Amino acid sequence: AQKITQTQPGMFVQEKEAVTLDCTYDTSDQSYGLFWYKQPSSGEMIFLIYQGSYDEQNATEGRYSLNFQKARKSANLVISASQLGDSAMYFCAMRFAVDASKIIFGSGTRLSIRP
Amino acid sequence: EAGVTQFPSHSVIEKGQTVTLRCDPISGHDNLYWYRRVMGKEIKFLLHFVKESKQDESGMPNNRFLAERTGGTYSTLKVQPAELEDSGVYFCASSPLGQGPNYEQYFGPGTRLTVT
Numbered sequence: 001a002q003k004i005t006q007t008q009p010g011m012f013v014q015e016k017e018a019v020t021l022d023c024t025y026d027t028s029d030q031s032y033g034l035f036w037y038k039q040p041s042s043g044e045m046i047f048l049i050y051q052g053s054y055d056e057q058n059a060t061e062g063r064y065s066l067n068f069q070k071a072r073k074s075a076n077l078v079i080s081a082s083q084l085g086d087s088a089m090y091f092c093a094m095r096f097a098v099d100a101s102k103i104i105f106g107s108g109t110r111l112s113i114r115p
Numbered sequence: 116e117a118g119v120t121q122f123p124s125h126s127v128i129e130k131g132q133t134v135t136l137r138c139d140p141i142s143g144h145d146n147l148y149w150y151r152r153v154m155g156k157e158i159k160f161l162l163h164f165v166k167e168s169k170q171d172e173s174g175m176p177n178n179r180f181l182a183e184r185t186g187g188t189y190s191t192l193k194v195q196p197a198e199l200e201d202s203g204v205y206f207c208a209s210s211p212l213g214q215g216p217n218y219e220q221y222f223g224p225g226t227r228l229t230v231t
Contacts, residue, residue, distance in 0.1 A: 046222075
């Protein structure tokens with residue numbers, strides 16, 4: 001079965017510190033994409049970063065990087081130098097080549113940045 | 116370029132009533148998706164349109180939910196009659212045609228539905 005697991009329902013981090021949000025997944029497919037979305041209190045879903053299953057390099061987008069460990073089936077999001085505006089829900093998600101219709105989401109992690 | 120828009124942003128209805136949610140995808144996006152997040156649970160896929168055709172509706176919970184996309188532009192999701200367990204946030208997303216798993220879906224802000 002295809003499944004995304006986020007084991008941290010909530011996290012508190014001091015401003016300017018780095019934070020790692022955990023994500024593990026379960027699939028037997030070889031071709032898939034991993035995504036992270038941010039959902040601030042305003043409700044919209046904001047795309048942050050993408051990692052392809054065949055990408056050898058870890059994806060980076062500004063302060064966001066994805067620590068992709070394929071053998072362990074993990075795709076952790078690392079936010080460097082956290083800011084107050086990073087406080088939000090963060091969702092790890094997957095999409096598959098064999099069924100590119102849908103995205104499967106994890107349950108989310110609520111990140112709170114302390115000033 | 117305007118993003119995905121959804122209307123209303125919040126709807127409060129009584130059990131047994133009907134509610135219609137609307138989604139306007141990004142102009143030119145043939146793929147349109149509906150998802151929902153029931154309180155405290157994962158965001159779940161409901162269905163996928165390619166233009167006006169339903170490509171995959173495997174996530175629709177039951178026949179009280181009806182989605183349409185006449186003309187391949189905006190889409191509506193009707194819940195009739197609404198039940199308490201339908202409360203949650205309904206998201207719409209869109210993407211251009213022909214993209215595989217390595218492309219994002221662009222999400223709207225969601226409609227928060229509360230059934231009392």
